[in-house]
Amino acid sequence: MSMMPKRVKFRKQQRGKMKGNATRGNYVSYGDYGLQSLETHWLSARQIDAGRIAAQHFLRRQGKLFIRVFPDKPISKKPLETRMGTGKADVDFWAARIKPGTVLFEIAGVPEELAKQAFARIAHKMPVKCRFVGRRIAV
């Protein structure tokens, strides 16, 4: 089943703005390596799932994959050839707001080279430019 919230306060949302860079969720926290977005986008639940499947098929139960984003924003879309008006359209898909710096996926328990190859496969499924990151310096 594709990712979506279990319960929401309101059925539909306004679009909002996505300016600036990520200030939260912008570094590797759970795994050893991560895939970081360099662009702003609405990442749909299908795209997140496509990335997950691509990585899991490649890793073949070798590492643990963490998905750091969750599609909690309902995106509505009017059907084709529909006249304007008559209220806001039905929800078409659920999306996660992605800003430059957001870490999308993390992998633990695999060597760096294997993690790089897995993330390359995920990055092909993503609608944004991505880069490979490791853990940052701790003090």
Added chain:
Amino acid sequence: MSKNTPTLKAAPRERLGSRYAKRLRTSGKLPAVLYGHGTAPMSITLDEKETVTSLKTGAHVVKLAMEGGSTETCLVKDLQFGWLGDNVIHVDLARVDLDEVVTVKVRLQFVGTPESAKKPGAVLTHDVTELEIECKVRDIPEEIRVDLGGITADVYTVGEFKLADGLKAVTDPHAALSRVVTIAEEAEGEAAAPTAGAEPEVLTAKKDKEGEAGAAPAAGAKAAAPAKEAKKG
């Protein structure tokens, strides 16, 4: 503290502010601040390359060679990172005595594989990759080596790990240093097909008299809309 404490060249910063700090960074310098021991804080400049290299090797204590010829022993207290979350843009340094007791985070170096992680489908993960310890400044290690070779249990906690003399763990003793997780084989097509018509529960949905969720009126409104359009056309 490692045997070879890195020595960093430092110069006092005369012009402060984000604009001048940015200019410093473009010229290969790193803005930093030095404080502690009751003296006034001092804004300084470090060489970016040598500072980052020292920090990456796990140095917590550094010696500052000031321009006037004096030296200071400092503890790296905090780091600020850039917008992508990994490049160091500012360093906080605190003056310390070597016999002072401080709390620092030291990264862990895992060696070996537990027996349970050698089974097919088993993945070794680490909930904790750095350990918060309390010790004297002179005893701060660059990294702590954790040998997992002889571990038979699936979970190895901080409480079970024996630290060297003079070091005391501050991290929660129940936190797992290593955890062996068995990844279940994914069934074909699992999660691939989204369930059609699946909708989350709406907390503010108006309920009708029979106590049903507000889905029915919404569906009714949707059905009414095309009829309205047909009238217009």
